[in-house]
Amino acid sequence: MAVQERPVALAGPDRRAQLSLFARNFFKHPRMLGSIIPSSPFLVRRLLERVDWGRARVIVEYGPGVGTITREILNRLHPNATLVVIETNDDFVDFLNRSLYDPRLKVIAGSAEDIQAQLNQLGLPPADYVLAGLPFSTMPAECRERILAASREALGSGGAMLIYQFSPKVSSDLRQTFTRVESDFEPINVPPARLYYCHK
Template sequence: MAVQERPSVLAGPERRAQLTLFARNFFKHPRMLGSIIPSSSFLVRRLLEPVDWERARVVVEYGPGVGTITREILSRLHPDATLVVIETNDDFVDFLNRSLSDPRLKVIAGSAETILAELERLGLPAADYVVAGLPFSTMPAEIRERILKGSHEALGPEGAMLIYQFSPKVSSDLRQTFTRVESTFEPINIPPARVYFCHK
């Protein structure tokens, strides 16, 4: 089991800063975040449950926000693995760079649409897992399709995309893109979330 550079749970002042930043950005971009507070520990555990941490060497996370899921991934990630997080919000990018100091972490300011180019730029092989909490239901259809198609192409043969959503709207797109899609539900979250495990 990998040893994390920093604890997965932030201490008092850092935790308050994390929550304040998240809430402030929720009011600025409610359709991009979907919730006023970060994901619950129950949702994070359910989302990451299928990951084979011994095998995974390249993990990509879309929309890490204030790093709630990012920290949990780092706490489980193999010492020789790499976590690439792609975030469009400059406030979140700055927060992640300031609050997380782990050599396995690569923070990218940009769009999930560029995943293939980013992996190539970093000299990384195909991803073992892509983790996403992006609001697929509220984004334009053409962007949603490009992200899902690019994610499918960026995954290795045994790769999987792990997604949580507050709306079931993306379900049909996932089934059109991936060979096999499993879904489950996490009620202990605000709001409750649907979780999808999409196999290449």
């Protein structure tokens, strides 16, 4: 049964402010963002089409930035589900807290490595999906491996990690960490993106 889409309120900052904040942070932390503009609607749609919205009750998003994907998740999310977004950038955390209000949304200032601790602290069960656009290719190998392993362990039975990247470098790590990995490609994005659907 399809979940009816619900509008997500954007309070205060408009689209121009959203893009400006994203661009400023790209120039400050280019290795953390990977692109000067947020994900295209085509990439967001392709990424989210793999989610079973009728079943999903706990979704975690790493690196939500200015909330481009976050808003689309909330528009599709079941009324009784929870979306946990984990962000290390204080500017983005502040922006999300000011611009999005939804009782299903939990904004966490922290590291993706601590996903299990964050779920425990919120009293939530294992995640149905973990979504990530983190630039894994520019991370130290040890950090990348810890995040992927922690994500796998935080997923429930039948759970999946959905990833988009601008480099194929993470592919081998994904195949070593997850039981099954499917790949896809979205050309209508700046830059074009590779997508990976990783099953526990």
